[in-house]
Amino acid sequence: MLAFLPAAVLGAFWIGGQLLLILVALGLPAIYLLAGMYDALPRFANQDETDVIAASALPGKADEALEAALRRNAATACLLVEIEDMVPLVRRWGEDAAEAVRDRSLARLRGMLRDEDQAFRIGDARLAVVLAPAPRLDLEILLSLAKRVQTGLEEPIGLDHGTHYLSVAVGFCGASRLKPGAQGAVLVDCAQTALDEALANGPSAIRAWSDAMVRSRSERRGLLADVERALVSGQIQPWFQPQVCTSTGRISGVEALARWLHPERGIVPPLQFLQCLEEAGQMDKLGEVILQHSLTALRTWDQAGIDIPRVSVNFSGTELRNPQLVERVKWELDRFGLTPQRLGVEVLETVISEAPEGIVARNIRDLGDLGCHIDLDDFGTGHASITALRRFSVHRLKIDRSFVTRVDRDEDQRRMLAAVLGLAGRLGLETLAEGVESVGEHALLAQLGCDHVQGFGIARPMTSEAMVDWARSHAERIADAQWAGRQTG
Known part of the structure; x- marks a missing residue:
């Protein structure tokens, strides 16, 4: 259209004079511009600057x-x-x-x-x-x-x-x-x-x-039906992830993590079956099963001559609300001939910060008074006060992986972690960093004074039997390293 504008303007002047010339000269480009904007609307109709929608x-x-x-x-x-x-x-x-x-x-x-x-x-x-x-x-x-x-x-x-x-x-x-x-x-x-x-x-x-995910949803419904039977039949058992002392390199304990080995589906991811157990109201029963198998494993390791000082078990909010919890723990320890100091009780920081009084608080305090080792899990993700750490007799802070990730490469992370470790040191609490995945993270945590480390960079969770072989191999590596150190020293 614009190519014909000069001719159109000239024609308008001869026909209608100066006024028509001005109208044509200004009107045609305006019409063209509006038409172009209209044509462009469909191209941008999908844009939407709304940030939040339901x-x-x-x-x-x-x-x-x-x-x-x-x-x-x-x-x-x-x-x-x-x-x-x-x-x-x-x-x-x-x-x-x-x-x-x-x-x-x-x-x-x-x-x-x-x-x-x-x-x-x-x-x-x-x-x-x-x-x-x-x-x-x-x-x-x-x-x-x-x-x-x-x-x-x-x-x-x-x-x-x-x-x-x-x-x-x-x-x-x-x-x-x-x-x-x-x-x-x-x-x-x-x-x-x-x-x-x-x-x-x-x-x-x-x-x-994919279509396979439709089957996955169907399988999940099947898991709900199988989960109670799995607890009774022994399909759900703890696997153990080592915790290592940063100063000696020796095993300082293990954490018990629930695993379900399904006879047909293989290993069921924990997030799937833990949710199923919660929906089925079986979290308390799961706690009993994990505690019994963990204490069995600890006694078996003792008999095999494997030095594992402590097994730590996660206690859910459901278990901590059980008025009979402390008596049950006492009975199990007596049954296996183990002292309370051999059992670690892991409690989420959010549990302490959200339930300062009542049955939950009383159970945590009583387990600590009994002699169990109280670990505050995922430290840094809740709002537990220093007073709460004292009131619940917390022995060790488990530092959340969000503080540990890339700590060897990020100065801000390093300063934050150093502050947490300094706080723990002034309070007389041990520290354990979880989620350690690299040699660099392990080394820096040791340099900063973190007492213990745990994560895939040390070892993945394993069965009780595999733990025996791993512990022996690890002890040999530590002994070889110490011998080499004495030779070079």
Whole structure:
């Protein structure tokens, strides 16, 4: 149209004079501009600057994307992202810091997408993406996008009070994997199923929806039916993860972790069956089973000449609310001929901070008075006061992995960890760092004065029988290292 503008203006002057010339000269470009803006509207119709929407509104967004994809003979997809560390972050730093992390994460996510794609917050820890139609969105492309999203969101986030390291799980579903005519609710539900699978196999897992996940949901219903029988038949037993003294290198204890070896499904992930046990009201029974097997293993190791000073058992909130808990523990220790000092009781910091009085507090105090070793688990993720540490006779702080991750490479992490260790030292408490995964982290923790370490960098959880072989091999390595040290010294 603009190519003919000079001719149109000249014609207007000859026909209508100067006034018509001005109207044509200004009116035609304005009409062209408005037409162009109108034509551009469909290209940006998918953009939405809304930060937060209700989860119930997401299927409607997916419906719009599916309809647009059908018109253009293109593809779309839905991705759901879970920030896995949000709950401890809120407990440790408060809601304002968590909100800042949410805002920064959403901004990062949008920066990794096209202008036409939509990204929202749909919960305190969850982000959602609905992709605008594209000619090709196959599994390979979506998996690459999911990895890029995860990597970008797991980059450290620096705020005024420190640096945050996040673990991010991603579940996604492409519309091409659904039956023709599927609605937005189906697309979102499939992405949710994939995210549930990622969370069950995390941290930092990515899963794409598949038909097999439908079977997985069916299997979970089967697990609910099997779980009580599994407790009785001995399928659920503790595996043991070593804890090592940083000054001597010797085994200072083990933590008992529940594992279910299903005769047909193999090893069932703990997050799956623990949730099933909780739904079935069997957490107290699980505690009895784990305690009995743990004390059996400790006595067996003693008989085999293996020096393992203590076994630590996690006590759930359900168990701690049992008025008969202390008497049951006494009876079990007497039955196995073990002193209370050989048993470690691990209690979450949130339990102490949220239940300062009542039966829970009384049970913790009585177990400490009995002589059991009280470990405060996940220290740093709750709000337990120094007074509470004294009142509950806590012996050792188990420092949460969020303080340990990359401590050998991050100065802020190092200063934060040093502060925690300094506090423990002034209070006369032992310290154990969990989640140690590298030689560098292990070495730096030893240098900073952390008393004990535990994590995949030391050893993964193992059966009672495998623990015997590992403990003997570890003792030989320590003896060889000491001999070599004396030779070079």
